[in-house]
Amino acid sequence: MAQLPxxxxxxxxxxxxxxEAIERLRQAGHQHLxxxxxxxxxxxxxxxxxxxxxxRVFTLIGCILGAITGLALTVGASLHYPLITxxxxxxxxxxxxxxxxxxxxxxxxxLTLAGMLLHARLPRVHILPAYDPRFSEDRFGLWVRxxxxxxxxxxxLLRRAGAEEVRPAGE
Amino acid sequence: MAQPTYSQVDRDILGAMEAPGxxxxxxxxxxxxxxxWGIFAWRYTIERGLGVWGLTHPVMWAMDITNFVFWVGIAxxxxxxxxxxxxxxxRWRASIYRTAEAVTVFALFTAGLFPIIxxxxxxxxxxxxxxxxxxxxxxxxxxxxVWDVFAVMTYMIISVLFFFTGLVPDVAVARNRTxxxxxxxxxxxxxxxxxxxxxxxxxxxxxLFLAAxxxxxxxxxxxxxxxxxxxxxxxxxxxxxxxxxxxxxxxxSGLAMVITLLIPLRRIFRLDAYVTQAHLENLAKLIIxxxxxxxxxxxxxxxxxxxxxxxxxxQRFLYQVTGEYAVPFWIMILFNSLVPLLxxxxxxxxxxxxxxxxxxxxxxGMWCERFVIIVTGLAHEYDPYSWGLFIPTWVDISIxxxxxxxxxxxxxxxxxxxxxxxIVEVKEEMPPPMRxxxxxx
Numbered sequence: 182m183a184q185l186p187x188x189x190x191x192x193x194x195x196x197x198x199x200x201e202a203i204e205r206l207r208q209a210g211h212q213h214l215x216x217x218x219x220x221x222x223x224x225x226x227x228x229x230x231x232x233x234x235x236x237r238v239f240t241l242i243g244c245i246l247g248a249i250t251g252l253a254l255t256v257g258a259s260l261h262y263p264l265i266t267x268x269x270x271x272x273x274x275x276x277x278x279x280x281x282x283x284x285x286x287x288x289x290x291x292l293t294l295a296g297m298l299l300h301a302r303l304p305r306v307h308i309l310p311a312y313d314p315r316f317s318e319d320r321f322g323l324w325v326r327x328x329x330x331x332x333x334x335x336x337x338l339l340r341r342a343g344a345e346e347v348r349p350a351g352e
Numbered sequence: 353m354a355q356p357t358y359s360q361v362d363r364d365i366l367g368a369m370e371a372p373g374x375x376x377x378x379x380x381x382x383x384x385x386x387x388x389w390g391i392f393a394w395r396y397t398i399e400r401g402l403g404v405w406g407l408t409h410p411v412m413w414a415m416d417i418t419n420f421v422f423w424v425g426i427a428x429x430x431x432x433x434x435x436x437x438x439x440x441x442x443r444w445r446a447s448i449y450r451t452a453e454a455v456t457v458f459a460l461f462t463a464g465l466f467p468i469i470x471x472x473x474x475x476x477x478x479x480x481x482x483x484x485x486x487x488x489x490x491x492x493x494x495x496x497x498v499w500d501v502f503a504v505m506t507y508m509i510i511s512v513l514f515f516f517t518g519l520v521p522d523v524a525v526a527r528n529r530t531x532x533x534x535x536x537x538x539x540x541x542x543x544x545x546x547x548x549x550x551x552x553x554x555x556x557x558x559x560l561f562l563a564a565x566x567x568x569x570x571x572x573x574x575x576x577x578x579x580x581x582x583x584x585x586x587x588x589x590x591x592x593x594x595x596x597x598x599x600x601x602x603x604x605s606g607l608a609m610v611i612t613l614l615i616p617l618r619r620i621f622r623l624d625a626y627v628t629q630a631h632l633e634n635l636a637k638l639i640i641x642x643x644x645x646x647x648x649x650x651x652x653x654x655x656x657x658x659x660x661x662x663x664x665x666x667q668r669f670l671y672q673v674t675g676e677y678a679v680p681f682w683i684m685i686l687f688n689s690l691v692p693l694l695x696x697x698x699x700x701x702x703x704x705x706x707x708x709x710x711x712x713x714x715x716x717g718m719w720c721e722r723f724v725i726i727v728t729g730l731a732h733e734y735d736p737y738s739w740g741l742f743i744p745t746w747v748d749i750s751i752x753x754x755x756x757x758x759x760x761x762x763x764x765x766x767x768x769x770x771x772x773x774x775i776v777e778v779k780e781e782m783p784p785p786m787r788x789x790x791x792x793x
């Protein structure tokens with residue numbers, strides 16, 4: 182069996198304990214951290230110092246694609262079946278802009294979802310071994326990737342920061 | 353009230369999802385019977401043709417288009433509360449937005465049916481969509497009805513997406529606390545959510561962008577719906593104020609519907625700690641705003657009818673206020689723009705019976721508004737020779753009543769199977785648990 186990355190997961194009752202643990206672990210040189218929390222909190226993001234989510238790029242691309250699709254669809258379809266109605270030009274831009282607008286929103290929304298699923302690695306069939314139902318309720322979890330020989334040191338660090346419980350869990 | 357803990361929030365909100373009692377089943381069954389009757393009326397329409405409705409030349413759009421506009425309007429307040437107030441960081445939206453958003457989704461399910469019901473051959477509804485076919489015939493993109501298809505479908509897709517995205521972390525909580533088929537349902541909806549920092553980071557970003565996309569969308573949808581009318585040359589329809597007038601009216605009716613549903617919901621599921629009187633009061637204040645805008649639109653519309661010195665426009669206005677449809681017209685004026693002004697009185701907007709009563713009156717008033725706009729416009733066009741009168745038949749009324757049952761069918765299922773209050777957002781609004789003696793960093 183391939184060697185799975187090992188790690189320890191600590192369970193915290195308080196948010197500030199979690200933040201303290203993150204800070205200490207990062208100072209000790211552990212960069213493979215993962216939090217599991219019932220609510221998002223900007224302090225966690227700041228402590229982990231992660232870059233902003235790239236989902237917004239997906240939104241932008243989706244919106245641009247939607248606008249192009251809307252324009253291509255309306256202009257293309259009208260030219261393909263050129264039927265004059267109400268004495269208006271075949272390619273009537275003002276009404277077509279409504280379709281362009283709607284498709285901009287639609288594609289933007291769909292790609293935002295796709296971007297989120299892709300980056301958040303969802304849907305996920307296997308729940309992480311580090312996960313505990315309490316992490317969706319009222320506990321904050323912190324998973325650290327570390328080798329078995331470091332378990333004692335990291336466990337001690339987690340406990341000193343205020344972890345109620347520390348257990349080994351793979352990725 | 354003492355601040356509840358995180359697990360208290362879970363217990364309280366998931367508590368509403370416990371096995372329902374006989375009252376729920378009774379309501380559900382009665383609702384199902386009404387829905388069945390509505391479906392029977394639609395089946396009857398398909399079998400006999402649209403002639404079984406009260407439609408008569410020149411009133412070829414009547415109750416079902418009224419229902420379409422009404423239900424699309426109901427949808428709007430949900431997006432206002434869930435997306436627009438989210439962008440403005442309005443904190444009190446947290447515990448009511450889920451219900452409001454459910455109203456949006458189910459109102460759109462209902463609204464989307466009506467254009468299809470109105471088709472003589474509803475099984476050809478896909479002709480509304482642009483798709484390449486043998487004849488090379490495409491839909492007419494210059495037609496407001498086609499804009500409508502795009503606007504309403506986009507709105508429906510984005511709302512459903514927004515609704516289910518918002519649900520993911522909450523159903524993960526439900527997943528952890530249930531067993532059996534319910535567990536499988538929630539596990540499916542949660543899509544393996546674990547609340548890791550990576551998931552939250554991308555989730556929050558996506559949620560923000562969905563809200564930002566939904567905001568202009570919601571304004572566009574009822575504008576496009578209003579252009580179904582305003583783009584024509586029917587007196588009383590051909591007006592530039594229609595788009596803002598419809599959007600304000602939509603939010604007005606939607607807020608009233610949200611109040612109508614929240615009041616029994618918080619009572620039955622004992623969610624008073626989360627959906628407080630303050631929430632309802634804030635909604636009532638929003639109703640004052642939309643009510644004033646709607647009232648202003650009524651005044652401007654009448655004024656322009658007179659000031660334009662346009663004979664058909666003015667006689668149509670006179671017909672509206674004194675003709676056969678004067679009763680729904682005066683109901684609309686009274687219930688939409690005058691009765692909501694009572695909310696200026698604090699004692700009225702903080703009293704549950706008053707709130708509930710006024711919300712229902714606004715619902716009635718807004719339905720009448722749609723009816724008045726559509727039917728009186730068509731009944732009294734230019735040529736007196738071709739004036740006509742629409743009188744609803746039992747089929748019209750049955751389909752209308754059935755549409756309410758269809759809406760409540762979904763809402764009743766939602767109330768029992770999904771968290772009606774967003775667990776995560778309520779927790780987010782609470783101060784996070786800190787070690788004793790320390791305040792939030």
